[in-house]
Amino acid sequence: MKSSGNSKITALYFTKENQKLYSCDLAKNVFLWELPSKGIKSHFSPKKQAYVCYLCLSKFKSKRKKHHCKRCGQIVCPNCSQNRLILPNLHYFIPVRICDQCSRILK
Structure with missing residues (x-):
C-alpha cells in the first residue's frame, strides 16, 4: 500500500465510533479518510x-x-x-x- 507521494504506509488506525481511517507513511504524512456511515460493501464472497x-x-x-x-x-x-x-x-x-x-x- 502506498500513499499519494509513493511513500509506503507505515501505520493504519480505524475508529469505529466515527468511521474514520488514519494512515501514516514513511514521509511522516498523516491522512484522514472519512468512511460512509453505512459502511463499506465488500466485493468478497463470504x-x-x-x-x-x-x-x-x-x-x-x-x-x-x-x-x-x-x-x-x-x-x-x-x-x-x-x-x-x-x-x-x-x-x-x-x-x-x-x-x-x-x-x-x-x-
Whole structure:
C-alpha cells in the first residue's frame, strides 16, 4: 500500500465510533479518510458460505484452504489461485492472489 507521494504506509488506525481511517507513511504524512456511515460493501464472497471452489468445483474440506481472488472476490482453492499480480486500480500495490480466470482475463 502506498500513499499519494509513493511513500509506503507505515501505520493504519480505524475508529469505529466515527468511521474514520488514519494512515501514516514513511514521509511522516498523516491522512484522514472519512468512511460512509453505512459502511463499506465488500466485493468478497463470504467464506463461510463456500463449500466448493468457484472454478474447479472441488469440495472444501476442513484442512483445504479457501482463498479470495483479490480481483473478482470469488472463493477458490489453492490450485486455482496460484497467480499473483499487482492491482493498482483496486489499491493493491504489491502482488496479491488472483484466480486463474482473472489471470487469463488480465493477460
